[in-house]
Amino acid sequence: MAAWFTAVAPFLPDIIQMAKPIFTRAKGEEKAPDLVPQQIAELQDAAAQNAESVRVLAAEMQQTLTALQQASGELERKLERANRLSLVAATVAALAFAVAAYALAA
Incomplete structure (x- = not known):
């Protein structure tokens, strides 16, 4: 959950700003007859901007996930190589110990 939040955090101010539409307000007590359609148009515009922000x-996020998958594959290969190298090093050390023990016994 925290990783998702840190990825989205830089975009939160833009998302919040676009999410709260500023409706045209009526001046005075009487409402103009064309005020509701204007408010609807503003809301539709805000929704379109939100949709574009979500698409971006x-x-x-898709690019980030792709990069993370590639990096994890590379790290997995490096870890496998390091494991093989450590196994070879341990085998050589065991053989060296056996040769040294044989040389001391003889």
């Missing part, structure tokens, strides 16, 4: 965020 999803694309960036």
